[in-house]
Each structure stands twice: as C-alpha cells, then as structure tokens.
Amino acid sequence: MQTVIFDLDGTLADTSGDLIAAANACFQALGHGEVLDPLADALTAFHGGRAMLTLGFERLGVDTSDVVDREFPNLLVHYEQGIDRHTVLYPGAIDAVERLRANGYAVGICTNKPEGLAELLLMRLGIRDLFGSLIGADTLPTRKPDVAPYAASVERAGGVVGKSLIIGDTVTDLNTARAAGVPCILVGFGPEGSGVARLNPDALLDHYDGLDQIVARLIGHPVLV
Structure with a gap:
C-alpha cells in the first residue's frame, strides 16, 4: 500500500x-x-x-x-x-490528509517530538484518529534521520517502505528520506519558507491543496478494490 x-x-x-x-x-x-x-x-x-x-x-x-x-x-x-494554546494547523493540512485516506493511501506520522507529547497534541487538535501510526523521538532507541523510526511509521500504518514518502520541513526529514531510499516533499510554508528549496527535495509543497498531485507523481495511485 x-x-x-x-x-x-x-x-x-x-x-x-x-x-x-x-x-x-x-x-x-x-x-x-x-x-x-x-x-x-x-x-x-x-x-x-x-x-x-x-x-x-x-x-x-x-x-x-x-x-x-x-x-x-x-x-x-x-x-x-500549554501545548495547544498557540498551535495551529497549516491551511488545508487536514483536508489533504482526509483526501489521501479517501483515495486509499495509508498515512502516519514520524516526529522527533517525544511520543507522549505528540499523542497529547494530536488528541487536543482532534486529529489523532486520522493517522494509522505515530512514531516519536523516544518510541524507538533511535530518532530521525535514522531510518528505523521512519520504517516503523510506514509499517505500523500498514504500508511498505518501498511505496512510501515523507513530508517534512527540514534537512532532518530530507536525510531520513535519503536513508530510506524514498522521495521527500518539503513544505515551503514553514518557518524557513521557500528557503528549503536549497535542500533540493524531490518536490516543494507551497500549499496543501497541491499535495494530491505531487504524491501521485512520486509514488503512484493506490489500487482500490
């Protein structure tokens, strides 16, 4: 998948x-x-x-x-x-996740935030149930950019690494993708903005409205049965 x-x-x-x-x-x-x-x-x-x-x-x-x-x-x-006093989801993020799920993609999270804090934040934001996996900085003995947390996030979501990709905002995410041998999309709306283009990701995402097309181009469409 x-x-x-x-x-x-x-x-x-x-x-x-x-x-x-x-x-x-x-x-x-x-x-x-x-x-x-x-x-x-x-x-x-x-x-x-x-x-x-x-x-x-x-x-x-x-x-x-x-x-x-x-x-x-x-x-x-x-x-x-105070984990959710100022935190906001980026525009279109959850609509994009829901579209991916509806189109047959598995989705998960791999973060260097401690797992307990990540769980708490996702619950407070009301979006934990949208993700089939959550791997945090302390879930395994290693963290990104080591490949093990990424592989675990893919497998626990029900997928296989060879048909996956990562979406992130820093060189850590890019290096994780390179270690795993998978594509990397970097967002151009984070704190560094379009400056992340200097890292030469496989794709740059300017807004979540355009995610579907990029994902399909990089790893293809799921076969719905």
Missing part, C-alpha cells in the same frame, strides 16, 4: 508559539524576562527544546555547558501544560 508519512512540527502544525512560550517560562522562572521572540526565533523552535534554551542562555551570557540539560525537563513540563 502506498503510504504518506508526515512530520508534525513545522509540517502539519505551526507549534512554534507554544514551544517558544515553554522556553521563555524557563527563563522567567530563573528571574529573566522573555528572552526568545515568538516570530524572530520560530525557526529555532523547530530545532528542538535544547536549541531554544541554548540560544536564550547565550543571549543572556550564561555558560550553557550544564544549564541546558538541567532546564530541559522543566521546558517539557511547561510545554505539556
């Missing part, structure tokens, strides 16, 4: 506002203000919690050798508490 695997943060949903808020909560608890800007630092948010903490503490002139690892668990607590 042809299978489409989505990244989550920066691909299906803009989660940057809640991620930045969680990092700023850490800085505020230590007596600092809101060190990170929700708009200017959105791209850093999609590089993960440690990247946000590192950037913030560097701006404060704080040695990051120990403090980032110490504050990371606190960031996860803050994030869980």
